[in-house]
Amino acid sequence: MKNNYKIVIDLLGSDKGPEEMLEGARLVLEEFPNVDVILAGPKSLVDVAGLPAGRCQVLNAEKTVTNYDNPVEAFYRKEPVSVFLALEEAARNDEVIGVINAGNTGALFAGAIRYLLADKKVRPCVAAILPTTQDGFTCMVDTGASIDCGPVQLVEFAHLGSDFMKRMYKLEAPRVGLLSNGVEPTKGNKLVKEAHALLAQDPGIHFVGNIEGNKTLSGLCDVLVCEGFAGNQVLKNSEGMAVNLITEIVKYGKQHQLPAAQQIVAHLMSRFDFASLGSGVMLGTRKPVLKSRGSCDRVAIKNAARILVNLAENKSMYDES
C-alpha cells in the first residue's frame, strides 16, 4: 500500500441512515491508513462524528434522491444532491479511486451516465459478484439498474462483465451464460431468444448458452447475463432463500437444543454471505462505483472500500490487503 487514495462515500439514502455510513467511514479510515474519505452529506453530522479532520473532506448536501423521487428531475433541483456531488467529485478529482453509495439506484445510474461514462455509446450496468458452489464467483449483470433493456444491451453486459472478470480474476476467456427458463436455445422470452442469437455469433464472447434459475450459483459460467428485472429477482430471491433456511435452522436448533446448529449457521453465513459481498459494481464507468444495498451496515462499507483499493492496485477482487 504505497499510494494515497481517496474514496467518496455518499452518506445519504441508505436504510440505516447517515450515522451508519459515518461509522463505515470510520472503519475505512482505521483499516486503510493510505485511504482518505470524501463524504457527501450533511456537514453538521460529519462535524459531530469526530473523524480525523485531516483525512476527511465534506461535500455538503442535506438532501439526496429517494425511492419516491424521479431521478432525472432531481438534476434540476436548486439544492445540492449528495449522490450527484459524489459522482461529480469522482469525475474531477484524480485522487479519487471510486465511489460508495447505498441509495436509490436510478439516481446513481443517472448520475453515473452524466458524470462518469467510460464510452458514450455504452450504457453502464450494475453487476453483482455472487459466490458459487464451486468456490468461485459469478459476475451477474445486470442486477436492476437496466430494466426493460434490449438484446444489444445484453450483449454489452456480456462484454462489460467479461472485461471485469478478466481484470479482477485474471481469467483468459470468461464463460458467459444467459439467464433463461430452459437450457435449450428455443427457451426464453423474446428478449432472451434475440440475445442468445447475438451472443452465439459474437467472436469476443465465450458463450456457453442458457443457464436456468436453479443453476445461477452453480459455477457453470463466470458471467451471467440477464435483464435488470430478472437479475434483481435472482439476487433478492437467492438472499431471501438463504435467510429463510438459516432462520429455520436457528429456530429448529433452539427447539431441539442442538448446539451444532449454531456452528452450521455460522458456516453458512460465511459461505453465502450476501450482505458482506452485497455491493453491486457499476460497470461501464470511468471509475468504479460501488452500489451497496440499502440495508448495508458499516462492515459492508468497509468491504466495499477494500474492493476499491484492490481495483486500484490491480489485485483480485477480495484479496486481503
Next chain:
Amino acid sequence: MKNNYKIVIDLLGSDKGPEEMLEGARLVLEEFPNVDVILAGPKSLVDVAGLPAGRCQVLNAEKTVTNYDNPVEAFYRKEPVSVFLALEEAARNDEVIGVINAGNTGALFAGAIRYLLADKKVRPCVAAILPTTQDGFTCMVDTGASIDCGPVQLVEFAHLGSDFMKRMYKLEAPRVGLLSNGVEPTKGNKLVKEAHALLAQDPGIHFVGNIEGNKTLSGLCDVLVCEGFAGNQVLKNSEGMAVNLITEIVKYGKQHQLPAAQQIVAHLMSRFDFASLGSGVMLGTRKPVLKSRGSCDRVAIKNAARILVNLAENKSMYDES
C-alpha cells in the same frame, strides 16, 4: 372416498422416462382404491408393467412433444401425441377428475387451450403452490407457461389465483401481491407498472402492492402475480438455493462429524420440499391439469394424484385423504 375417479397420466416427456411414471401410476392405484388410471403412452410398456388390468386403460402413443419440438406444429402430426390424447380424454370423459403431465410445458399449454379451456377469453396459466415461512402457502402465477404476456393477462392471473385460493384454502379475500424490484408503486418494468395500476383499481382483487424477490416466500400475500419468465426464475432459484444450502450442510456435517447436521437437513427438506410440492397447477381449465417437474419421481406423481382427489372432493389442497 365414495366416488370412483379416473386420473389421466401422460407417461411420456419426463426426465426419468415412462418407467418412473408407470411406477407413479402403481403408487396411485395402491394409495387410492377408488381411483383408476388412464395412461397415455406406449401400450407395449404398460403391458409389461403388470398393473391391475381392471383399473388401468391405455391411450396408445409412441411419441410426445419434446423441448426441441414446436408444440403447435405437433398438432398436425399424423401419429398420436401422448399429451394431446391425455387432454382430449379429460375433455370428453366425465369420470376423469384431472390430468398429470411431466413433459414440455408449451405442448401442455397448447393442448389445454385446445381441449380444456374454461373461458374462451381467458388464457390459462400455471401456478405453483409455495410453502411460506409463516407455515402457509402462496399461489404464484404464472410460473413459466405465459412468457411475454401483457398487463391485462397479469390481472387475469390475479383473478384465477384468487379463485383458486378461495376454493382450496377457504380464504375469503386472498391478498394479491405483484412481484417487482421494489415495494414502491414506481418500481418495476413497464409491464409491472401497468399491471400495478390495473390491479389497484380492480374491485374484485384484494391488492396489497408490490412484493420484492426476497419476500416471495414470506407469506405477505396469498397470490403472487408475475409474468412467466420472472416466475420461472423465482421458482427455480428458490429451489436451487435450497439445494445449495442443504448440500453445503451435508458436506460441512461430514467434515466436522456433526450428527445433528443430518437431522437439520431432514427437517429443512420436509419444510422446504419443492420436489414433493413441485407440481404446477394449471388454472383456467375446465378440469385440473397438474404439471409435474420434468425431474419428478414416482412419489411426486402420487402426491399430484392426491391433489386431484382433494380438488374433486372439495377438500383443502394437501389434506391426507
